[in-house]
Amino acid sequence: MNKLLSFVTRYRLSVGLALALMMFELVAELVLPLFLAKMIDEGIVAQDLSVVLKWGGLMLGLSCLSFIAGIANSFYAAHVSQNTGYDLRNFLYRKSQFLSAEQAHAFSSSSLITLLTNDVLQIQTTIFMSLRIMLRAPLLIIGGVVMALLVNSRVALILLICIPLLVFFLVWMLKKGARLFSQVQMRLDRVNHSIYENLAGMKLIKAFVRSSHEEKRFSTRNEALMTDTIRALRLMEMTMPLLLLVMNSAILLILWFGTVHIQTGGAQIGEVVAIVNYATRIASALHVFSMIILAFSRARASAGRLVELLDVEVDVERNSSSSPPVTRALPIQCKEIGFRYPAASCNALTEITADIKAGETIAILGATGSGKTSFLQLIPRLHDATAGEIIIGGRHIREWNLKDLRMTIGYVPQDVTLFSRTIKENITWGKQAATMDEVHAAAEAAQLVETIAAMPDGYETVVAQRGVSLSGGQKQRISIARALIRRPSILLLDDSTSALDTKTEAALLHALASYSCTTLLVTQKVSTARQADQIWILEDGQLIETGTHDQLYEASSYYQRLYQSQTKGDAFGHVQSLY
Known part of the structure; x- marks a missing residue:
């Protein structure tokens, strides 16, 4: 996991700025209800317009600063998340090129595609949410309860009772959700594998009239993915209705007990309004927290898969050339x-x-x-x-x-691989700095010159995906020319x-x-x-x-x-x- 975090710490300055701006937003949210209480008790109740304008102006100014801080925070959070995703994809792609055959055997092509796309995207999204709202939500819950207790501990006691229970429930949901989304990612791997195999073997499937069989096989895996995804989302979506039920009940109790205390002189109207305001903000934070748990559950499953690849030791250092060819x-x-x-x-x-x-x-x-x-x-x-x-x-x-x-070494494998590029680019793939004379010499040795001359654009003719537009002999000769151009x-x-x-x-x-x-x-x-x-x-x-x-x-x-x-x-x- 430390290797995964190292990609984030490269942008520690942006991370620090994003966190500082987020803390400013948090402080503003915690202070605004206090200003509101002051404005009600000292201004509205006392019918003093100057006090209302004073505290109202402070609230408006602080809200504007909080808004600006939120925009800046989003910018830095996006900067860190997007760059981390970019670096992570580049690193994992490069690392996959250096896996030994034995190591590559543990990661199928479809699994690597899922890792470099879906799993990295989950991490990227989670980083953005972490810097934008993920830390802010739990701190707002804690800070809201503390501030409510400072305003009036007897009325706010209701929050102190129900909030810890809800937090424990959310943590339990996080652990269960991680297991479910890990299963979803495995199902996604299998679906991607089926797509990859079917696209690669499309001609064979048609020749053997096996389309129906492969369609049923894909549908089975796709249905399993849908079933597990629905199961995971259904569990996670249960959290919000329960949170709203508990928090709305808590607000009703606060209003009822607050009215009683106002009548007996144990509380002021502004204090009750402030506590209700804190309860409302905590409810919103809990809603965000449930979304965070959903994202974090997916990210946790994706992080575990990414760490498996990150932890693989490959011989990268020895791949830097140290002597003339x-x-x-x-x-x-x-x-x-x-x-x-x-x-x-x-x-x-x-x-x-x-x-x-x-x-x-x-x-x-x-x-x-x-x-x-x-x-x-x-x-x-x-x-x-x-x-x-x-x-x-x-x-x-x-x-x-x-x-x-x-x-x-010039290597021509049994299964020819051509790229969706020109004939020239497929040949020079064996030697990047090759001249046109070298390309022509390799093509001549591979008995390709006449074949290329008959093509509409000669050496600039674009090869279709996997060379499907070429005959088996043409593909073999291009592959041989690719090996010969480096004079092995x-x-x-x-x-x-x-x-x-x-x-x-x-x-x-x-x-x-x-x-x-x-x-x-x-x-x-x-x-x-x-x-x-x-x-x-x-x-x-x-x-x-x-x-x-x-x-x-x-x-x-x-x-x-x-x-x-x-x-x-x-x-x-x-x-x-x-x-």
């Missing part, structure tokens, strides 16, 4: 590498030992689930090996500055040519030979693998065979079946060999 191909050594995903029951990789020379091209074959992608993701430390060690360029992978390591020392291609025809793929592989980099290529095509310097075969997370195309064709039954099934066009045999 490497421009040569780097060797990679793997010594008994093991890896297991969090909560998995078995290893994804087991005792992988191999030496990759600088500039070599390694083709990695294997059935689905054999560990090909898992191995590639260990190189840029998207995951960390759970056993063994990886040495890149003569240095243990953990000795590398994380940014320096990743800047030496290590190039990782995770089944990145699967959508390319044989001619385009051959031209691409020929172009890659001109790049000074060590290449690891996951593929299921023998025609691709045979052009590599070495071929690895993975099975159940183990490196079972290595060698050139000729060596494996002579010694590996798996490779022989795969080669024969593809060269003879035996589709059924191809499926059998892969699965």
Whole structure:
């Protein structure tokens, strides 16, 4: 929670001014009923106009100053809340970029969206209310009771009895409301998750005619959110009618006892009016207090969720570059590498030992689930090996500055991600300061030049969301150009040519030979693998065979079946060999 408060204390001067202005408003509200009592008892009852004008003028002047203080207080409260929300969103967004794969697993995309939008907004609103009315309301209740007792303790005794009971009730409502709104936020996460999944898989849903099923699934989660929200709001809304009932009853009792005391000489008319005025202000403060409890209950639930992300320790410092980029191909050594995903029951990789020379091209074959992608993701430390060690360029992978390591790598994932920007911007996303000549060279190597020339705006053609307007092969080649533009020392291609025809793929592989980099290529095509310097075969997370195309064709039954099934066009045999 201290980390959350640190975002507010950056604006301590504005916080101090807002609190000072709020205290001035509070003092004015507590003093005005006293002035009113004086004006009634010494002016109206005594029929002295000068006294009425004197106290009336003071009340008018103080009210005007209070009004100005209220406007200034709102300005500073808004300044603190808006800037805190801005800083918090920026910090959380940046932090989410540095989460390890294991840490990111604990926060789904929909949950992070809710955190950065709804939860931050709840905190932002609560900060504004805190500086504007949240502290003022309880202080007004306490101050109102104290001032009423000072005016006439016997008449004000009624307030002293009922106010503590109402405060205890409100505190109980706060605790219960926090639990309910925490459940509401969880329900909101699930609704956001459903929306996110459905938008991402819209084509698949239509193709499988599953719209009705997904609609029912969304409706179920949406209904659960509505039910829990109504339940929470219903509980919180019960507070106001009860508060009004108790306070109106208290005011009636004050008027009745006050009349009795006036008749017996135990109180003056102005004192009773002042106490009723204090009771009315306390009732208004209790109403505000109930609104505060509603906001604070939500904020408390949101703060708990935000603190979970704030408390996550990430390796941010090591992401600042500390050395010039490497421009040569780097060797990679793997010594008994093991890896297991969090909560998995078995290893994804087991005792992988191999030496990759600088500039070599390694083709990695294997059935689905054999560990090909898992191995590639260990190189840029998207995951960390759970056993063994990886040495890149003569240095243990953990000795590398994380940014320096990743800047030496060009990574093309299996699932291509394109942004809603131009073709040029998607390519230069791999190197921010790239020149147009570098963009053209990367596009040429990725066999994109003719494709881009055929587009209406060339390199300035805007890619639709997630690249839906492009073919699978076009998206893969843009992703490859993005990796090549940085002239990487290590190039990782995770089944990145699967959508390319044989001619385009051959031209691409020929172009890659001109790049000074060590290449690891996951593929299921023998025609691709045979052009590599070495071929690895993975099975159940183990490196079972290595060698050139000729060596494996002579010694590996798996490779022989795969080669024969593809060269003879035996589709059924191809499926059998892969699965």
